[in-house]
Amino acid sequence: MGFRAMIRVxxxxxxxxxxxxxxQAQAGEEVVLMRGDETVARIVPIVGGDPAVAPDTPRVPGxxxxxxxxxxxxxxxxxxxxxxxxxx
Numbered sequence: 470m471g472f473r474a475m476i477r478v479x480x481x482x483x484x485x486x487x488x489x490x491x492x493q494a495q496a497g498e499e500v501v502l503m504r505g506d507e508t509v510a511r512i513v514p515i516v517g518g519d520p521a522v523a524p525d526t527p528r529v530p531g532x533x534x535x536x537x538x539x540x541x542x543x544x545x546x547x548x549x550x551x552x553x554x555x556x557x
Contacts, residue, residue: 476498
């Protein structure tokens with residue numbers, strides 16, 4: 470088992486140095502984001518083209534047909550006060 474360097478970075482510093490931190494994660498270092506003294510996230514590289522990020526198969530329309538149901542209210546017009554909020 471190899472040793473991986475761990476970098477702990479406060480959120481403000483991470484925003485300022487994001488490109489450098491991503492490069493360090495790609496190089497194998499573990500980058501941990503902190504909010505105060507609390508660990509909140511890690512920056513990790515995507516290895517081998519994660520299908521959740523860039524799917525290789527095209528999307529198929531209708532794949533969820535019959536699994537989603539809309540109440541008839543979905544097709545009713547908005548009440549007047551809601552409609553005027555969208556008319557800006």
